[in-house]
Amino acid sequence: MTKTPATSRLFEPARLGPVDLPNRLVMAPLTRNRAGADGVPQPIMATYYAQRASAGLIIAEATTPNAVGQTYPDIPAIHDPAQVAGWRRVTDAVRAAGGRMYLQLQHGGRVGHPDNSGLTPVAPSPVPLPETIHTRDGRRPSVVPREMTADDIRSTVADFATAARNAVDAGFEGVEVHAANGHLLHQFLARNTNRRTDAYGGTVANRIRFVTEVVRAVADAIGPERVGVRISPGVTVNGIEEGDTRDIYPALVDALADLGPAYLHLVFADPDDPLYQEIRAAWPGTLIANPNLGWGGPLPADGGREAGERLLAAGADLIAFGRGFMANPDLVERLRIGAPLNQVRDQYAMYTGGETGYTDYPTLADSRPDGEAPGAAGLRDAA
Ligand SMILES: Cc1cc2nc3c(=O)[nH]c(=O)nc-3n(C[C@H](O)[C@H](O)[C@H](O)COP(=O)(O)O)c2cc1C
Numbered sequence: 435m436t437k438t439p440a441t442s443r444l445f446e447p448a449r450l451g452p453v454d455l456p457n458r459l460v461m462a463p464l465t466r467n468r469a470g471a472d473g474v475p476q477p478i479m480a481t482y483y484a485q486r487a488s489a490g491l492i493i494a495e496a497t498t499p500n501a502v503g504q505t506y507p508d509i510p511a512i513h514d515p516a517q518v519a520g521w522r523r524v525t526d527a528v529r530a531a532g533g534r535m536y537l538q539l540q541h542g543g544r545v546g547h548p549d550n551s552g553l554t555p556v557a558p559s560p561v562p563l564p565e566t567i568h569t570r571d572g573r574r575p576s577v578v579p580r581e582m583t584a585d586d587i588r589s590t591v592a593d594f595a596t597a598a599r600n601a602v603d604a605g606f607e608g609v610e611v612h613a614a615n616g617h618l619l620h621q622f623l624a625r626n627t628n629r630r631t632d633a634y635g636g637t638v639a640n641r642i643r644f645v646t647e648v649v650r651a652v653a654d655a656i657g658p659e660r661v662g663v664r665i666s667p668g669v670t671v672n673g674i675e676e677g678d679t680r681d682i683y684p685a686l687v688d689a690l691a692d693l694g695p696a697y698l699h700l701v702f703a704d705p706d707d708p709l710y711q712e713i714r715a716a717w718p719g720t721l722i723a724n725p726n727l728g729w730g731g732p733l734p735a736d737g738g739r740e741a742g743e744r745l746l747a748a749g750a751d752l753i754a755f756g757r758g759f760m761a762n763p764d765l766v767e768r769l770r771i772g773a774p775l776n777q778v779r780d781q782y783a784m785y786t787g788g789e790t791g792y793t794d795y796p797t798l799a800d801s802r803p804d805g806e807a808p809g810a811a812g813l814r815d816a817a
Contacts, residue, residue: 443746444739444753445770448490450720451659451696453534453607455490458746459766462724462756463493463538463610463664465509466792467785473498473511475520480527481793485763487533490752493610493662493699494524496540496617499597500590503541503618504551507570508787512537512597518604525605536662537601538610539594539652543618544579544627545672555579556586558622558644559629564673568785587634587644590618594648595655608660611649614701616672619645620665623686625677638678642686649693658694662722666701667709683709687716695719697752702726705748714749723750730781733758737768737775764797773798 448455468482469475483492498504498511511517521537528535544562546555549569557579566573582590598609613619621627622644628635634643645663653661667683668676676682690698696719703723704710714721725741727734734741742753758765761776768775776795783791 457490460754461489461759462754467508469510484527484531487531500593505542521604540612541618595651610662614666616674626675661695662697664699724754
């Protein structure tokens with residue numbers, strides 16, 4: 435008997451902390467700049483996420499835990515009641531469509547601009563982003579961030595904990611602490627952005643301290659079984675040069691494991707990379723792996739299914755896809771039956787407002803006047 439596409443482990447159920455997932459496909463967090471200028475999620479975001487509710491888990495886009503942590507214009511936030519109410523509309527819509535959601539908490543650190551947040555960005559050290567930054571009026575030179583004081587560190591940790599409580603009040607199953615992709619927590623980990631000489635800088639033990647304090651505070655606030663952490667070892671986006679990737683991540687993973695969060699989420703996971711194997715062996719909990727499909731390039735014809743299956747075979751528990759879910763609201767079904775994928779249509783619509791390139795990607799059923807998914811007849815005939 436030939437193996438049909440539907441037999442993959444990707445479509446097996448899984449459990450994440452207290453949450454049952456119907457399949458192992460996770461929608462990766464994707465910043466889409468569709469909130470209001472006040473950080474309040476807009477109704478269109480409820481439509482967008484509800485369209486994608488067949489994902490085993492949705493991790494909603496990077497969301498700001500305090501005012502100074504805002505990165506770009508129209509990024510959602512979760513530090514005031516209107517923002518919580520806006521997110522509640524989104525989680526209600528996703529739940530009504532049968533889905534489950536975590537919220538990613540992101541403080542941008544030096545990835546921010548006074549034109550976006552009204553405030554001077556803060557960071558571990560006064561080292562500016564070596565690039566221009568997107569503002570409402572176009573790209574602007576980055577500014578030198580203010581070095582965080584001990585009080586800033588304490589209040590930022592507390593802000594993450596409050597934001598996590600707000601997220602649970604807004605109906606999320608849990609939160610993902612964003613320690614990846616060059617944002618504030620990653621800036622503490624990396625040598626080139628952390629030049630501190632106090633207990634938060636210098637040695638590996640000191641540079642992982644802030645991340646572990648944030649995760650501990652968030653876990654204390656909502657329970658470790660509702661907390662995930664995203665890391666991106668070796669990823670140089672936003673001007674990051676970690677310097678000692680092979681030392682810092684094993685130490686960080688050990689420290690996080692002691693706190694018992696629900697999952698660790700690895701960006702650009704490569705099953706052949708010894709660091710991946712080391713992290714998998716050291717991490718006792720659920721591992722979400724986001725395969726490297728070539729950031730910005732076309733989606734592979736199989737939607738990353740083979741890459742995902744290789745990672746599952748190499749010990750990952752759940753597989754996250756970003757652009758696949760962006761362009762295919764019914765990605766799970768398309769992967770299950772081996773149907774062709776929509777490609778991301780317009781790079782610019784990723785980060786601009788409105789429906790275009792956001793809620794207007796068709797499902798398989800939309801593409802056929804009779805409502806039958808292309809490929810379904812072929813599969814039925816083969817069965
Ligand atoms: C438009 C866009 C927005 C993104 N926003 C976020 C984000 O908010 N938080 C995050 O951790 N990663 C973000 N990423 C990275 C994705 O989560 C993912 O790691 C990346 O797209 C690679 O996965 P893919 O090849 O399946 O798309 C973003 C990527 C894209 C293309």
